[in-house]
Amino acid sequence: MEQKKLEWLFEAMYRIRRFEETMLEQTFKGKSMGVTHSSDGQEAGPVGVCAHLTDKDWIGSTHRGHGHCIAKGLDTKKMMAEIFGKSTGQCKGKGGSMHIADFSKGMLGANAIVGASIPLAVGAALSSKYNGTENDSVGVAFFGDGATGQGVLHESMNLASIWKLPVIFVCENNHYAEATPVEYAVSIEDISDRAAAYSMPGVTADGMDVFDVYEVAGEAIKRARKGEGPTLIELKTFRYHGHFHADDPKKYRTIEEDEKWKDRDCLKLFEEKVTSNKSMNLEKIKEIKNLIDEEMLEAVEFAEKSPMPNLNELYSDVYVNYKD
Amino acid sequence: MTFDYSQTFRGSTGLPNTDNVPGSEMRYRDAFNLTLRAELERDSSVFVMGEDIAGGAGRFEKDGEVSYEEKEGYKPLDAWGGPFAATKGLIQDFGPERIKDTPISEAGVLGAAIGAALTGTRPVVDLMYFDFVTVAYDQLLSNAAKSRYMFGGQTKVPLTMFARSGAGTGHAAQHSESFYSMLVHIPGLKVVVPSDPLSVKGLLSASIRDDDPVFLVNDKKLINLSGFVPDEEVVFELGKGRYLKRGNDVTLIGMAYTSEICRKVAEKLEESGVSCEVIDVLSLSPLDEDIILESVSKTNKVVIVDEDTPMCSMASEISSIIADKGFDYLDAPIKKVTSPHTPVPYNRDLEFSFMPSEERVIKAIQEIVEY
Numbered sequence: 046m047e048q049k050k051l052e053w054l055f056e057a058m059y060r061i062r063r064f065e066e067t068m069l070e071q072t073f074k075g076k077s078m079g080v081t082h083s084s085d086g087q088e089a090g091p092v093g094v095c096a097h098l099t100d101k102d103w104i105g106s107t108h109r110g111h112g113h114c115i116a117k118g119l120d121t122k123k124m125m126a127e128i129f130g131k132s133t134g135q136c137k138g139k140g141g142s143m144h145i146a147d148f149s150k151g152m153l154g155a156n157a158i159v160g161a162s163i164p165l166a167v168g169a170a171l172s173s174k175y176n177g178t179e180n181d182s183v184g185v186a187f188f189g190d191g192a193t194g195q196g197v198l199h200e201s202m203n204l205a206s207i208w209k210l211p212v213i214f215v216c217e218n219n220h221y222a223e224a225t226p227v228e229y230a231v232s233i234e235d236i237s238d239r240a241a242a243y244s245m246p247g248v249t250a251d252g253m254d255v256f257d258v259y260e261v262a263g264e265a266i267k268r269a270r271k272g273e274g275p276t277l278i279e280l281k282t283f284r285y286h287g288h289f290h291a292d293d294p295k296k297y298r299t300i301e302e303d304e305k306w307k308d309r310d311c312l313k314l315f316e317e318k319v320t321s322n323k324s325m326n327l328e329k330i331k332e333i334k335n336l337i338d339e340e341m342l343e344a345v346e347f348a349e350k351s352p353m354p355n356l357n358e359l360y361s362d363v364y365v366n367y368k369d
Numbered sequence: 370m371t372f373d374y375s376q377t378f379r380g381s382t383g384l385p386n387t388d389n390v391p392g393s394e395m396r397y398r399d400a401f402n403l404t405l406r407a408e409l410e411r412d413s414s415v416f417v418m419g420e421d422i423a424g425g426a427g428r429f430e431k432d433g434e435v436s437y438e439e440k441e442g443y444k445p446l447d448a449w450g451g452p453f454a455a456t457k458g459l460i461q462d463f464g465p466e467r468i469k470d471t472p473i474s475e476a477g478v479l480g481a482a483i484g485a486a487l488t489g490t491r492p493v494v495d496l497m498y499f500d501f502v503t504v505a506y507d508q509l510l511s512n513a514a515k516s517r518y519m520f521g522g523q524t525k526v527p528l529t530m531f532a533r534s535g536a537g538t539g540h541a542a543q544h545s546e547s548f549y550s551m552l553v554h555i556p557g558l559k560v561v562v563p564s565d566p567l568s569v570k571g572l573l574s575a576s577i578r579d580d581d582p583v584f585l586v587n588d589k590k591l592i593n594l595s596g597f598v599p600d601e602e603v604v605f606e607l608g609k610g611r612y613l614k615r616g617n618d619v620t621l622i623g624m625a626y627t628s629e630i631c632r633k634v635a636e637k638l639e640e641s642g643v644s645c646e647v648i649d650v651l652s653l654s655p656l657d658e659d660i661i662l663e664s665v666s667k668t669n670k671v672v673i674v675d676e677d678t679p680m681c682s683m684a685s686e687i688s689s690i691i692a693d694k695g696f697d698y699l700d701a702p703i704k705k706v707t708s709p710h711t712p713v714p715y716n717r718d719l720e721f722s723f724m725p726s727e728e729r730v731i732k733a734i735q736e737i738v739e740y
Contacts, residue, residue: 103484105484134521135521136521136523139518139519139520139521144520146523146524148524149523153484154519161508161512164477164480165480165484166484167477168484168488169487169488170484171484172485173488175466176490196476197507200477200478201480201481203472203477204472204474207472361522362517362518363556364517366580367559367608368607
């Protein structure tokens with residue numbers, strides 16, 4: 046792997062981690078105007094996948110979407126401002142944490158109906174195929190284990206398969222749908238086995254190891270770009286926080302389980318690997334961390350100082366045009 | 370002579386004079402098909418998706434003989450030509466990528482169409498029966514209608530949807546809905562209801578060219594209705610109603626098939642000396658309040674005819690607008706003729722009792738005309 050790419054993997058994962066921590070701090074300070082869902086713990090997934098994508102590729106995301114946004118290159122200042130409900134936010138303060146989108150970056154939007162963004166990624170891939178641009182524009186649908194219970198996932202996988210669309214279905218199995226454990230709600234051990242029903246490859250990867258995700262996603266995206274159709278990837282991962290900012294996960298899971306996953310934290314695994322094989326040194330890691338810590342302070346300051354939306358914004362952008 | 374359809378909307382004599390306008394009499398279904406064809410020819414980013422919009426997907430035909438493989442001289446099979454033949458012949462001219470048969474997956478298909486609309490194409494989705502909207506309702510409400518607003522105006526959703534509505538054909542409770550209000554209620558969505566071959570041409574082309582998601586509802590009872598359609602391009606302005614007939618004593622407000630009922634009633638009552646003005650609303654969202662208030666300010670009496678069930682319906686919405694903004698114009702209570710608060714029954718006698726009829730509209734007029 047190129048050095049630049051390697052550094053980006055760390056930088057993006059650390060940026061997500063620090064964004065989530067900062068965002069939660071600010072939420073608890075009352076700066077967020079609504080509910081927030083942290084993805085800390087799951088950083089390797091979006092980063093390992095999006096490392097293969099450009100702005101011409103499309104991703105669909107979830108209510109736990111900050112990681113996807115950052116991995117796709119969105120500006121953390123505008124993201125923070127959006128969570129603060131400010132006019133400078135990514136969606137002018139009208140979407141909030143659960144609806145951050147940036148169409149210029151190929152980010153179709155975080156979506157707070159579980160599973161609802163999956164067909165949008167399929168549709169983006171349909172556009173690519175329609176325009177003959179599969180080679181440089183694939184669709185990636187990010188969703189959680191909870192979404193595997195939604196019919197629209199299965200409809201979407203079937204459509205992508207029969208039409209051989211350039212789609213990568215990425216299930217981030219963080220083992221909890223809200224407070225419901227995956228072993229209760231999903232009838233199989235490995236969600237990737239669902240792929241067999243739609244005659245597409247299904248692969249399970251270690252969602253805590255960005256290198257494993259990178260490799261598996263690279264293979265799937267390569268297939269999609271070559272016109273060989275969709276793949277289902279399951280990333281076994283874990284969210285360190287509760288379902289939403291005020292949810293205490295200790296109500297439904299043990300500290301032992303948390304510790305087991307945190308032992309395999311994606312940043313820790315990365316640092317261990319790159320220092321042991323000497324592909325990156327500690328100074329570089331520290332330099333990246335400092336830069337990002339600084340970026341988070343700037344993001345908060347930007348959000349804090351930004352103006353509120355004008356109240357007329359209530360009525361704008363419902364339609365492109367609408368006769369009064 | 371160019372066909373001046375704008376007369377239709379604000380003319381003093383109802384439908385415009387079409388003498389010397391190049392065009393022909395055709396059925397509503399043919400006007401729909403020809404308009405869709407014209408839009409496909411005009412814009413290569415337009416494509417159509419839906420279940421059995423061709424029929425026999427993936428197979429081929431030549432002179433009525435079906436082949437499972439593509440062979441010299443064979444064309445893609447067009448076994449059905451779409452429900453009610455709405456898309457007949459299109460696959461053979463535009464191919465299976467632009468006339469795309471789908472599995473029975475309303476939510477997945479509509480979601481994919483929204484994703485495609487968000488990324489640069491202009492899909493048209495046939496949802497077959499209007500009732501099937503509910504299967505895809507989350508995609509319609511949460512994605513199609515909200516994306517532009519919740520993403521701060523970054524994007525647009527140039528998507529057209531259509532489906533067949535209405536009772537009167539023995540399709541029973543799950544294939545006969547007219548729940549316009551379930552769509553009209555959604556901010557971000559536009560809803561149009563053509564009532565004749567001309568308006569289907571004007572509204573379908575306008576819907577496809579519009580940058581917002583538009584739902585066009587085809588009432589099944591209109592599909593074989595004939596009328597004059599000019600050859601030239603006709604693109605209605607979304608959000609404008611039209612007068613089907615001018616009159617002085619009472620305003621009748623119809624939508625889709627009930628406009629046809631109103632038109633017939635007005636003709637009948639003319640002979641007995643009651644002069645009805647008939648408004649065909651054409652667009653449920655946006656709704657043309659001006660034409661409604663303009664007419665009621667003159668006639669001072671109004672009957673609204675809506676096949677939807679009555680609670681929170683277009684009929685109740687229009688009533689509330691008149692009560693609020695036209696209270697001083699009224700000389701009699703606002704009358705609504707709607708279906709009852711029941712599902713659509715199967716038995717023909719029950720079904721015809723369910724729907725608004727000419728008799729019920731006449732009865733409502735009689736109740737207020739001497740008020």
